[in-house]
Each structure stands twice: as C-alpha cells, then as structure tokens.
Amino acid sequence: MESSQPEFGKIVVFGTGLIGGSFALALKEAGAVEEVVGFGRTPSTLRIAQQLGVIDRAGINPAHEIADADIVLVATPVAQMPEIFARITPYLGPNTLVTDGGSTKGDVVAAARAAFRGHIGKFVPAHPIAGAENSGPAAAQPDLYRGKKVVVTPLPENNDERLDRIKRAWAYCGADIYELTPEQHDRVFAAVSHLPHLLSFALVHDLAMRQDADLFFTFAASGFRDFTRIAASHPEMWRDICLANREALLGELDAYRLQLDALRVALAAANGERIEEIFGIARQARRDWAGGN
Structure with missing residues (x-):
C-alpha cells in the first residue's frame, strides 16, 4: 500500500528499535508520513536512530511534540508503557491517536484506561506479530511487517474512524490486519x-x-x-x-x-x-x- 501524498503529517515513536523503528521506516518507504520524531531512554540511541534515517529528529519534551502528532506509537517493553501513557496524556491533541506494539494487551489496556481516562477512545491497542532476536535502531527494517500479521484489539470506545486510521497505518507497512479482543x-x-x-x-x-x-x-x-x-x-x-x-x-x-x-x-x-x-x-x-x- 503506497500513498501518493503523505496521509500522516507527524508520527511520534517511543522506542526506536526493532518494532518502533521498523514501523517508522515502513511508513517512510511507503511515502505515508512527513516526519518521524523519536523518543528513547538514551540520547546515544536516538542519535543512532537519526543517523540511520529511522527518525527525522529526536524529541526532547512530549509537551512540544504530542499535540500535533497524528499517531503516537509506544513501542517499548510493556512495563514502561504506564509511565509513558501518563507523560503524554496532558498533551493529546484533538486528532492525536495512540497505539502500541506490546505483546500483551490486558495490562496495557488497563494502564491506558488509568492514564487516558476520558481520552481512552484515542487509544487503539495493537500487536505486530513480527520480530527478530536483535534489538536497537540498527535492527529496524522497512519490510519487517510485510506479509506479517498485526492484531488490533479494539476497545468499545474506539470509533470506526479511529480504528480504521490505525489499521491503515499498519497496512502501509504491508501488514495483514486481524482483530481480537484483548482477552482473546x-x-x-x-x-x-x-x-x-x-x-x-x-x-x-x-x-x-x-x-x-x-x-x-x-x-x-x-x-x-x-x-x-x-x-x-x-x-x-x-x-x-x-x-x-x-x-x-x-x-x-x-x-x-x-x-x-x-x-x-x-x-x-x-x-x-x-x-x-x-x-x-x-x-x-x-x-x-x-x-x-
């Protein structure tokens, strides 16, 4: 799936390694995003991600990056997600959607509900079924998701438009989209x-x-x-x-x-x-x- 004109203006990625970095590279290769901003635990990792073209620049403060983002992907280990959700909640813009790449969903959804509260409809959980043994920005691949499954686990609060937008983002990565409940x-x-x-x-x-x-x-x-x-x-x-x-x-x-x-x-x-x-x-x-x- 390729876009003649970028559908997404800005994508913010927390975790620029295999999962988040491959998402960013795939959207770039598809011409579906204008700018990718990365957040990570260490400046050195973000420098490498920028040098490799995984991200366009490193984010410093979520207050300056989240409000005008089309999608925020949280692609960190799941134990780090509650803190990230809490950090970005005050800055969610009217059109900002949040998704994740976590391999578990019940705990992630619970953390999202606790953080986002009335904004929970903006969070569309997902799990890309693709991976490799290596990690870090150097492991990111633009074709990682091509022909692979991505499971979206919609919440009752997700309207069709928001759900379809997240599905399209993964479709630009070449993924096949499936739906399950978080419990399933x-x-x-x-x-x-x-x-x-x-x-x-x-x-x-x-x-x-x-x-x-x-x-x-x-x-x-x-x-x-x-x-x-x-x-x-x-x-x-x-x-x-x-x-x-x-x-x-x-x-x-x-x-x-x-x-x-x-x-x-x-x-x-x-x-x-x-x-x-x-x-x-x-x-x-x-x-x-x-x-x-």
Whole structure:
C-alpha cells in the first residue's frame, strides 16, 4: 500500500528499535508520513536512530511534540508503557491517536484506561506479530511487517474512524490486519508465543548452568539451534511480557507440564506405542499448520 501524498503529517515513536523503528521506516518507504520524531531512554540511541534515517529528529519534551502528532506509537517493553501513557496524556491533541506494539494487551489496556481516562477512545491497542532476536535502531527494517500479521484489539470506545486510521497505518507497512479482543489475544499468545519463549530460555539456561556446558554447546546442531533461536531475544522485554501475562501463561505452563508428565510416564514404561501416538498427532498438526512443510 503506497500513498501518493503523505496521509500522516507527524508520527511520534517511543522506542526506536526493532518494532518502533521498523514501523517508522515502513511508513517512510511507503511515502505515508512527513516526519518521524523519536523518543528513547538514551540520547546515544536516538542519535543512532537519526543517523540511520529511522527518525527525522529526536524529541526532547512530549509537551512540544504530542499535540500535533497524528499517531503516537509506544513501542517499548510493556512495563514502561504506564509511565509513558501518563507523560503524554496532558498533551493529546484533538486528532492525536495512540497505539502500541506490546505483546500483551490486558495490562496495557488497563494502564491506558488509568492514564487516558476520558481520552481512552484515542487509544487503539495493537500487536505486530513480527520480530527478530536483535534489538536497537540498527535492527529496524522497512519490510519487517510485510506479509506479517498485526492484531488490533479494539476497545468499545474506539470509533470506526479511529480504528480504521490505525489499521491503515499498519497496512502501509504491508501488514495483514486481524482483530481480537484483548482477552482473546492474551490467551492465544500465552500458548503460541510466550510459552515457547519461556521454554527456550529455560532449556538454554539449564545447559548454561552445567559444569560441562561447553561440551553440550559444542555438539548442539540444527535442531537445538532452531528450538532455541528465540532464547536470543531481549531478556528485559520477555521478562515484562511473562509477568504481564502471567495468569494465562501459568495456565499454559501447567498444561504443558501435564504433557511432559504423560511423556515421562510413557518413556519410563518403555511404552513406544504411546510415545509414537503423541508424536504422530503433533507431527500432523504441525504439518497442517505449516502447509506440509
């Protein structure tokens, strides 16, 4: 989706790394934005973002940048979002919309309601389902969202015009747009995203803590590499995600432990038929999901 004339005058991005930076680059490449202003935790990061063309300039004070912004994207770890919401609330302009890139929605929506209060209709929650192990402005890619899913989790207070405007912003990035409720989102992603990360971190941590860890890593091959790729993800971000969605994640972890217990019982009993049955069901489900690959 390309724009002959920029639809957005100014976009403000809090967090100019992989998620926020890729959003900015994609809108720039599509010709959909005139100016991108970035906020971050360190001046050095913002300098790098500007040098790389991720942002046009660094913001200093939200009071000078928010009121005339078309969209404010908060693309920080979710634990930082409440403070940012509170900082920008007094300066929201009549046409300013706020969205986020958080991997959890229940906690983010609660924080937004507490901060925005009567302005909550201007907040349209979203979650881009795209990522990589690297972080920071250098990791930003203009095509990160191309052909990827972005889940929008509308609130009852979002009118159609505001919802469509946020959807169009993500569509300019090349994303496929889906809708879930915040509750549906957190239940689904606890199972298909948050639990896999938890398991991957746990396995690598287990091996790393062994006295002969080097021996194991020396002989680890493609299967280990594929399974543990996501253990290279940002620890702070995934700490926040796990804590924010802990109730749903605990439920999924308990269900997974039951699966492990069932396999352990079958293995201890040398019950190859049961092990093969479980593996077969999993294999078919994986092939169906991946189109036979």
